[in-house]
Amino acid sequence: MQPVAAADITAEGGAAPSTIPGPRPLEPLGVEVPSTVPTHWYNLAADLPVPVPPHLHPGTHEPLGPEDLAPLFPMALIQQEVTTERYVEIPQTVREIYAMWRPSPLVRAHRLERALGTRARVYYKYEGVSPVGSHKPNTAVAQAYYNAVEGVMRLTTETGAGQWGASLSMACALLGMTCEVWQVRASYDSKPYRRMQMETYGGICHPSPSDLTEAGRAMLAKDPDTTGSLGMAISEAVEAAVKDPGAHYSLGSVLNHVMLHQSVIGQEVLVQLAEAGERQADVVFGCAGGGSNLGGLTFPLIGQNLREGTTTRAVACEPAACPSLTQGEYRYDHGDVAGLTPLLKMHTLGNDFVPPAIHAGGLRYHGMSPMVSHAVELGLMEAVAVEQDDAFAAGIEFARAEGLIPAPESTHAVAAAMAYARTSASDGEVVVIGLSGNGVLDLAAYSAYV
Amino acid sequence: MQPVAAADITAEGGAAPSTIPGPRPLEPLGVEVPSTVPTHWYNLAADLPVPVPPHLHPGTHEPLGPEDLAPLFPMALIQQEVTTERYVEIPQTVREIYAMWRPSPLVRAHRLERALGTRARVYYKYEGVSPVGSHKPNTAVAQAYYNAVEGVMRLTTETGAGQWGASLSMACALLGMTCEVWQVRASYDSKPYRRMQMETYGGICHPSPSDLTEAGRAMLAKDPDTTGSLGMAISEAVEAAVKDPGAHYSLGSVLNHVMLHQSVIGQEVLVQLAEAGERQADVVFGCAGGGSNLGGLTFPLIGQNLREGTTTRAVACEPAACPSLTQGEYRYDHGDVAGLTPLLKMHTLGNDFVPPAIHAGGLRYHGMSPMVSHAVELGLMEAVAVEQDDAFAAGIEFARAEGLIPAPESTHAVAAAMAYARTSASDGEVVVIGLSGNGVLDLAAYSAYV
Numbered sequence: 001m002q003p004v005a006a007a008d009i010t011a012e013g014g015a016a017p018s019t020i021p022g023p024r025p026l027e028p029l030g031v032e033v034p035s036t037v038p039t040h041w042y043n044l045a046a047d048l049p050v051p052v053p054p055h056l057h058p059g060t061h062e063p064l065g066p067e068d069l070a071p072l073f074p075m076a077l078i079q080q081e082v083t084t085e086r087y088v089e090i091p092q093t094v095r096e097i098y099a100m101w102r103p104s105p106l107v108r109a110h111r112l113e114r115a116l117g118t119r120a121r122v123y124y125k126y127e128g129v130s131p132v133g134s135h136k137p138n139t140a141v142a143q144a145y146y147n148a149v150e151g152v153m154r155l156t157t158e159t160g161a162g163q164w165g166a167s168l169s170m171a172c173a174l175l176g177m178t179c180e181v182w183q184v185r186a187s188y189d190s191k192p193y194r195r196m197q198m199e200t201y202g203g204i205c206h207p208s209p210s211d212l213t214e215a216g217r218a219m220l221a222k223d224p225d226t227t228g229s230l231g232m233a234i235s236e237a238v239e240a241a242v243k244d245p246g247a248h249y250s251l252g253s254v255l256n257h258v259m260l261h262q263s264v265i266g267q268e269v270l271v272q273l274a275e276a277g278e279r280q281a282d283v284v285f286g287c288a289g290g291g292s293n294l295g296g297l298t299f300p301l302i303g304q305n306l307r308e309g310t311t312t313r314a315v316a317c318e319p320a321a322c323p324s325l326t327q328g329e330y331r332y333d334h335g336d337v338a339g340l341t342p343l344l345k346m347h348t349l350g351n352d353f354v355p356p357a358i359h360a361g362g363l364r365y366h367g368m369s370p371m372v373s374h375a376v377e378l379g380l381m382e383a384v385a386v387e388q389d390d391a392f393a394a395g396i397e398f399a400r401a402e403g404l405i406p407a408p409e410s411t412h413a414v415a416a417a418m419a420y421a422r423t424s425a426s427d428g429e430v431v432v433i434g435l436s437g438n439g440v441l442d443l444a445a446y447s448a449y450v
Numbered sequence: 451m452q453p454v455a456a457a458d459i460t461a462e463g464g465a466a467p468s469t470i471p472g473p474r475p476l477e478p479l480g481v482e483v484p485s486t487v488p489t490h491w492y493n494l495a496a497d498l499p500v501p502v503p504p505h506l507h508p509g510t511h512e513p514l515g516p517e518d519l520a521p522l523f524p525m526a527l528i529q530q531e532v533t534t535e536r537y538v539e540i541p542q543t544v545r546e547i548y549a550m551w552r553p554s555p556l557v558r559a560h561r562l563e564r565a566l567g568t569r570a571r572v573y574y575k576y577e578g579v580s581p582v583g584s585h586k587p588n589t590a591v592a593q594a595y596y597n598a599v600e601g602v603m604r605l606t607t608e609t610g611a612g613q614w615g616a617s618l619s620m621a622c623a624l625l626g627m628t629c630e631v632w633q634v635r636a637s638y639d640s641k642p643y644r645r646m647q648m649e650t651y652g653g654i655c656h657p658s659p660s661d662l663t664e665a666g667r668a669m670l671a672k673d674p675d676t677t678g679s680l681g682m683a684i685s686e687a688v689e690a691a692v693k694d695p696g697a698h699y700s701l702g703s704v705l706n707h708v709m710l711h712q713s714v715i716g717q718e719v720l721v722q723l724a725e726a727g728e729r730q731a732d733v734v735f736g737c738a739g740g741g742s743n744l745g746g747l748t749f750p751l752i753g754q755n756l757r758e759g760t761t762t763r764a765v766a767c768e769p770a771a772c773p774s775l776t777q778g779e780y781r782y783d784h785g786d787v788a789g790l791t792p793l794l795k796m797h798t799l800g801n802d803f804v805p806p807a808i809h810a811g812g813l814r815y816h817g818m819s820p821m822v823s824h825a826v827e828l829g830l831m832e833a834v835a836v837e838q839d840d841a842f843a844a845g846i847e848f849a850r851a852e853g854l855i856p857a858p859e860s861t862h863a864v865a866a867a868m869a870y871a872r873t874s875a876s877d878g879e880v881v882v883i884g885l886s887g888n889g890v891l892d893l894a895a896y897s898a899y900v
Contacts, residue, residue, distance in 0.1 A: 025561065025564065029560040029561070029564070030560075031558070031560055096560070097853075100557065100852070100853055100854075101853075107550065108481070110479040110481055110546070111475065111479070111624065114475065114479070129579055131853035131854045131855070133890065137853075170853050173849070173850040173851075173853075174561065174850075174851070174853055192894070192897075193890075193891075193893045193894070196893035196894060196896060196897040196900075197855070197890070197893055199896075199897065199900050200846060200849055200855055200893065200896045200897075200900065201849060201850060201855075202850055396650060399623070399650055399651060400623040400624075400651060400652055401623075401624075402550070403547075403550055403551075403581035403587075403620050403623075403624055404550075404581045405581070405647070405650055405651075440583065440643075440647070440890050440891060441643075441890060441891075443643045443646035443647055443650065444642070444643070444646060446646060446649075446650045447642075447646040447649065447650075450646075450649050450650065
């Protein structure tokens with residue numbers, strides 16, 4: 001053995017931060033992956049009594065073909081967007097990366113139960129253990145992987161508060177790719193930590209609108225002082241991808257393939273509840289923004305209801321300030337403000353709806369995942385709206401009982417579940433809360449509430 | 451089953467954030483605790499060939515008696531400070547709280563190994579999964595528990611960057627206690643997130659010096675614009691505890707009972723390495739500030755060396771800017787600037803040493819845990835100093851390979867381990883890195899480096 005000398009630890013010997021040497025890291029490494037981590041993603045489309053309505057071309061209003069999406073997405077993801085296969089195999093390289101933080105914990109909330117005085121058995125499924133603190137990497141890693149397999153080395157995306165941009169930046173770092181993120185100017189200026197997180201992973205983060213795209217320049221010409229919007233950032237990221245034959249675009253929620261990737265959450269819940277000796281989850285509460293945490297958490301349980309006759313109730317918990325499921329119309333609408341994206345059949349407040357500046361930035365979206373909307377329409381899922389103050393009050397009570405500070409998004413599920421456990425749950429009922437992330441970088445929001 | 455109605459989720463029905471109802475939560479709840487979580491803390495003092503020198507009274511220079519510490523600490527902790535028993539049973543209530551995040555993961559760093567081109571097997575033990583993102587809650591929960599058992603409902607402490615204050619605030623929330631923290635004014639003003647974390651847990655955080663104590667008022671009278679110091683904050687917290695018969699003081703590092711509580715880290719490493727099929731850790735790298743992560747990580751392995759003849763090397767990785775082990779004297783010195791605390795035999799840069807304002811705030815201490823100092827003096831542990839730039843470069847390379855952004859403190863261990871794995875490790879050698887926490891709330895420091 002060699003002595004450890006200070007001289008060994010120099011900038012030359014110590015690090016080359018800008019590049020990862022060696023071959024592109026797409027091959028599995030032979031990592032042992034815990035058996036609780038699923039081998040396949042689960043696709044609710046296979047078990048639905050009525051098919052999910054197709055996405056429509058924004059010009060022709062005809063169902064989208066693969067060629068319409070090819071400039072933006074790799075073929076594997078385009079196929080996943082429309083497949084009705086029940087199970088899609090997870091590439092082993094993706095499973096090995098999942099194993100860095102998966103299975104995420106399913107924790108019995110003993111102290112919260114005592115604080116609530118409930119005889120229900122309350123569990124929370126905690127996605128905050130991922131490196132960026134939320135569920136977003138579950139799909140970021142999968143999307144980056146399929147792009148890399150097709151030789152695409154550069155991904156573009158938009159981000160609001162920054163959780164998605166950080167997740168995709170991390171995934172790209174792990175797979176030796178470049179990530180370029182357009183972040184809504186208002187968040188870019190006011191929430192610097194997420195941008196710093198992207199940059200630490202090697203991601204490139206631009207405030208949007210930027211002068212790097214035609215869309216951005218047009219927006220700036222119209223209003224040089226604009227603070228931007230998610231719709232504008234989407235336009236910039238899409239334009240950048242379309243103009244570079246070596247680049248693709250990546251979306252962090254809403255679409256069917258994102259729901260598919262997030263199904264690892266609910267599949268793990270099924271295994272972990274069985275390990276804990278529970279027959280089924282009786283009620284599952286998930287927060288609802290674009291729908292990816294909610295769908296990932298609940299779809300495997302809804303599928304079990306449809307196939308095996310279990311009776312799990314799935315409850316979507318959305319902010320009262322942005323109530324697409326409880327107040328919106330179920331119709332075709334665009335995903336962006338400018339109306340450039342495909343038409344999606346979903347619950348929508350209208351693509352010109354401007355949500356109030358609530359703290360749960362991840363829930364500020366005018367529409368909803370078409371698969372979640374469809375499940376609600378079929379009566380497979382319920383929906384409830386939660387006021388922001390009630391959500392924070394619940395988040396604080398949860399933190400003081402269980403130690404974890406939930407993300408502002410997650411507090412909507414926490415509030416609904418706590419109210420249910422306190423007032424309505426019967427003895428021994430199994431309540432599961434989807435904790436989509438932690439609130440460490442959202443402490444200013446808590447502070448404003450306290 | 452009842453429907454979930456929005457009306458159920460109101461501020462009245464939803465939360466009472468300031469109090470947790472029901473009896474004081476000291477009794478175990480019957481939680482199933484994973485067997486990897488130790489049942490006993492391990493005490494290196496039992497296996498040392500030479501006893502640890504006693505702490506001395508600052509006035510008489512005689513060894514401290516229990517009565518000297520009784521105004522500050524509960525008797526159980528005073529006994530733990532001097533015990534030479536090899537194992538101290540962990541109260542089941544504390545184990546149940548540990549089980550919320552323990553065992554912490556021991557992860558094989560496959561991608562880092564590939565990036566380094568090493569044939570060593572590199573693992574990291576990750577304490578960042580705790581609710582506050584570092585190892586500090588391991589002792590915070592234990593200290594709060596023993597105080598609560600003796601009926602002490604209020605704890606005071608000091609904090610620099612705020613990790614310790616947040617950890618003790620969380621522990622007090624879980625056990626129904628009050629926590630009052632004096633935070634160095636410079637950090638209080640510049641790093642608001644940790645204060646917000648304390649307040650979310652119900653902790654009370656004062657900037658130090660404050661006008662709430664005689665010590666603080668004297669300091670303010672002398673210099674109304676002072677930005678404070680850890681030594682001054684200690685004086686305020688100690689004064690507040692001594693003046694309130696219902697309060698005690700709590701310290702987050704340095705002392706023997708803190709090393710004891712942190713031994714859960716290294717004990718888990720032993721079990722987890724065996725589960726991974728490893729015969730022993732060949733080299734373990736831990737960051738060295740006050741010594742609690744380092745001691746907790748390495749003492750169980752050093753003890754195994756002493757009892758069973760394993761040959762694990764333990765390497766303390768300290769900042770070159772605050773090099774107590776590699777440059778300091780081994781002698782009796784005070785823990786605080788004013789010289790009011792007991793004299794501790796330790797490696798020290800002098801209690802008037804003012805460390806530069808490095809980003810790894812948790813490593814800015816003039817002294818070192820007496821047990822760590824003693825282990826180094828006996829040749830049971832090595833020490834190396836790491837420059838800040840090399841530490842950040844290593845932290846970024848680690849983040850891009852493994853996804854996790856290490857705390858600035860942890861990057862010192864990462865840098866030394868990476869340099870060793872790259873240049874000196876032999877084939878198949880088992881290298882373990884102590885990742886004391888994550889760097890999510892330290893992203894500004896990374897950003898300054900990038």
